[in-house]
Every structure is written in structure tokens, then in C-alpha cells.
Amino acid sequence: MFKLYIISTNMNIGLIGSGGREHALCLKLFQSNSPKKIFCFPGNAGTANIATNIEVDILNFNKVFKLIKFYKIDIVIIGPEEPLVKGLVNFLNKKKVKVFGPNKYASKLEGSKAFMKNLCKANKIPTANFKICSSINHVKDFLKTSNFPIVVKADGLAAGKGVTICKNKRTVLDISGEIFKGKFKSSKKVVLEEFLMGEEASYFLVVDRNSFKFFGSAQDHKRVGEKDRGPNTGGMGAYSPAPIVSKVVENKIIERIVKPTLNALKKKKQFYKGFLYVGLMIKNNDPYLIEYNVRMGDPECQVILPRLKTDFLSIVKNTINDNLKNIKIKWRKQKSMTIVLCSKGYPGKYKKNQKIKNLNNVKLKKNNFIFHAGTKRIQKNIYSIGGRVLNVTSVGNNLLKVRKDIIKIIEKINWRAGFFRKDIGWKIIDKNENN
Numbered sequence: 001m002f003k004l005y006i007i008s009t010n011m012n013i014g015l016i017g018s019g020g021r022e023h024a025l026c027l028k029l030f031q032s033n034s035p036k037k038i039f040c041f042p043g044n045a046g047t048a049n050i051a052t053n054i055e056v057d058i059l060n061f062n063k064v065f066k067l068i069k070f071y072k073i074d075i076v077i078i079g080p081e082e083p084l085v086k087g088l089v090n091f092l093n094k095k096k097v098k099v100f101g102p103n104k105y106a107s108k109l110e111g112s113k114a115f116m117k118n119l120c121k122a123n124k125i126p127t128a129n130f131k132i133c134s135s136i137n138h139v140k141d142f143l144k145t146s147n148f149p150i151v152v153k154a155d156g157l158a159a160g161k162g163v164t165i166c167k168n169k170r171t172v173l174d175i176s177g178e179i180f181k182g183k184f185k186s187s188k189k190v191v192l193e194e195f196l197m198g199e200e201a202s203y204f205l206v207v208d209r210n211s212f213k214f215f216g217s218a219q220d221h222k223r224v225g226e227k228d229r230g231p232n233t234g235g236m237g238a239y240s241p242a243p244i245v246s247k248v249v250e251n252k253i254i255e256r257i258v259k260p261t262l263n264a265l266k267k268k269k270q271f272y273k274g275f276l277y278v279g280l281m282i283k284n285n286d287p288y289l290i291e292y293n294v295r296m297g298d299p300e301c302q303v304i305l306p307r308l309k310t311d312f313l314s315i316v317k318n319t320i321n322d323n324l325k326n327i328k329i330k331w332r333k334q335k336s337m338t339i340v341l342c343s344k345g346y347p348g349k350y351k352k353n354q355k356i357k358n359l360n361n362v363k364l365k366k367n368n369f370i371f372h373a374g375t376k377r378i379q380k381n382i383y384s385i386g387g388r389v390l391n392v393t394s395v396g397n398n399l400l401k402v403r404k405d406i407i408k409i410i411e412k413i414n415w416r417a418g419f420f421r422k423d424i425g426w427k428i429i430d431k432n433e434n435n
């Protein structure tokens, strides 16, 4: 008699980042059927419950690599843009570490708006008219022929603070002047753009050397105030899917934007690997590229992943092995929403280290999730350490009901040092009561 032994090799996974996005990624990895151990570099109070958090500066690549060796990590998934743009993938690949994420060249799609706009121009990808400026005289030239508003953008990474919509000449000159003086360390170039009207949507893909697959759509709310007023933030809430991305629009996104972009990289013998976030303005059913991000969105990830049915770790492994075309990615039909609970004062000044007392007492149903962002745990207590602190997500058939469920949970948390928007999804919920 033969005995059949099934050898299950335990895989060690390294997840880089510490936001709500990474908690959502971590939970999906945790729920995977494959045996594994997850290490978060550095993670947050939420990931600490399902993985091992390792304190490290994620931009110190040597340190990160030493820890990867020490913990015998088999694959690394990179959540945020900064290590991607700074070349962590190239650094780790050289050391024979397998990584899910784009390399330094491909990450310029997010890391340099000038690179992205030039690529669009060379490949006839629909986007706002623009001029790349390296002096105030270039700016003045553009002003001679363009109408207001004008969008002024810092070329390099600017932690979400690099874009200003300007209604007059003075503001364009002032904001450009600050960027030329080095307000953002990443680059002193300015990109001026025509203002696009329409409805925004985020469209996501997972990409490997040979193919790409749809990875959800979402709409987020960037402004701090209700009815989308007030200053921009990292995102106050989101819902998925984005109804504006119809099949017709999706085909145009793929044919006019995604394929020409990936082909342009291939022509340079460069390949994309990982998540690709296509930030769009949609006008009369025509998509225009506003921006690329080389990662999942935050908070979009926290609404997209709860709808994913396919084993996430298997998607990651197949992407790393350039095998994406052999898997089918399946989604729940239901809708999801997340509301971000922020520290009072955000996106301006806010207090840190505020205890979130009731968090441990909140009981969640199967379709509800609390993803941590700016939190830390000290003994059994959770404290805030950032502007965006928790993401409360719920999945269901009706967005109005989903939103009510989320607000009930936030009310149970009853965190006095926090605030949140009660109107996430207002445009589609008000338009269609059945949503």
C-alpha cells in the first residue's frame, strides 16, 4: 500500500506599507487557502492581529532586504508608491527576491507627471492638453493661449498635495514659483494642464509581462467636506463598482489608454508588473487619463478587495510568474462602500495618540470590515497616529443601506477625536434610490 502525503510548503509573504490599503491586502492574504505566514513592514494595529508587524523604515532598502532574508520571505508585495518610484523592485530583484510591483522605470508613470504626459502625447492617449515647464517663462507662454481654470501640477511625487486648480493668472504664477523653488523635493518641474470637465472614476488592473486583468473600479471622494467641498485629502470614502464605467467606456479605456501605454513600455523593453491604477475623467462616455498610479488606490482598495472572490495569493503568485492569463478573476456582484474615520483637523493639523476606546467592543457581521490606517496598539489599546485612522467598509445590494450600516458601526466606535463624511456616494445614491 502506498500512502499519499500532501506536502504543504508554508510560504512567507512580506507586505510593505502601513495604511488601510495594506490592512485590506493583508486580510485577503490571510484568508487565502494556501498555507502562509505574513510579515508586514511595518503594518499597523489592524495587521498586527493577523500578521507579524516588523518595524522598519521602508525606504531603507538595505534594512528591508536584511529583514527579508532574516524572516526567510519568499515573495514581497509593495503597497505604497514611494518605495516603487525609488526602485525597491529593482533593488530586490537584483538580490533574487520575487516581488509583486512595478520596477523603477514603469513606476515613472506615477513618479513623473512629465513622463506620463509625454508618453500620452507620443502614443495619442487621450489626456488634458499640457505643457511641461522648467521656468516661469515657460509658464507665461502657456498662459498666453489657455483658458481658465488651469491645473498646476508638481512633476514628482507630492504625497497628494501637488495639484492645484487655478482660476487666475496670479495663482498659476505663485504656485508654479513655489514648485520651481523646490517646494516638493521630488522634482522642480511644473506640468500645466487644461481643466477637464466630467465625472471621475478609478479603474484598476493587475498586469504581468504577458497580459492584464480587470481588478475593479471605484469612485472616491477626495474633498474633506460633504457634497465634495473643501480641501483635498487622501480620500474620505469610496464605493465600488463605479457605475460610470460601462462596458462601452471600459472598452475605450482598454483600447485607447491601457494597451497603448503597456505597448509603449514594451517598445522600451520595459515591462509592467503589479497593480495599475488608471485615474480617469469621463466626459460624454469618452475616457481621458488624468493620472496613473502604480499601486492600488487608498481607500479604493478597501472597497474593491471585499468584492474579490478569487484567492488573492494565487493572483499574486501568477502575476509574479507571468502566468496571469491562466487564471480567472471573479467578483461578487454586490456593491461596497468605505467611509474613512479621520482625526479632527485633517487634512490640516490634528492631534495624535488619541485613544479609540470602543474599538475592541464592536462586533462585526460577515459583510462588514474595519480596516486600520493611522493606528498603533499599545498593550490592548488602540491609538490614532495619523490623519486617516480607520476605514469602515460594508458590502451589500443597496448602497444607501450599506452606508447606513457603516454609519451605525462608526457610531458604535463613537470616537470623540474623529470625524467622517456621512454623504459618501451621494451623487449616485441621490440619482437612483435603488442603488
Ligand code: AMP
Pocket (backbone or CB within 6 Å): 128, 151, 160, 163, 193, 194, 195, 196, 197, 200, 222, 279, 290, 291
Ligand atoms: P492627480 O494627483 O493628478 O490625480 O490630481 C488630483 C485631482 O485633481 C484629481 O483627482 C482631479 O480631481 C483633479 N485634476 C487633476 N488634473 C485635472 C484636470 N486636468 N482637469 C480637471 N481636474 C483635474
Ligand code: GLY
Pocket (backbone or CB within 6 Å): 220, 234, 235, 293, 296, 297, 298, 299, 300
Ligand atoms: N484614492 C486616491 C489614491 O489612492 O491616490
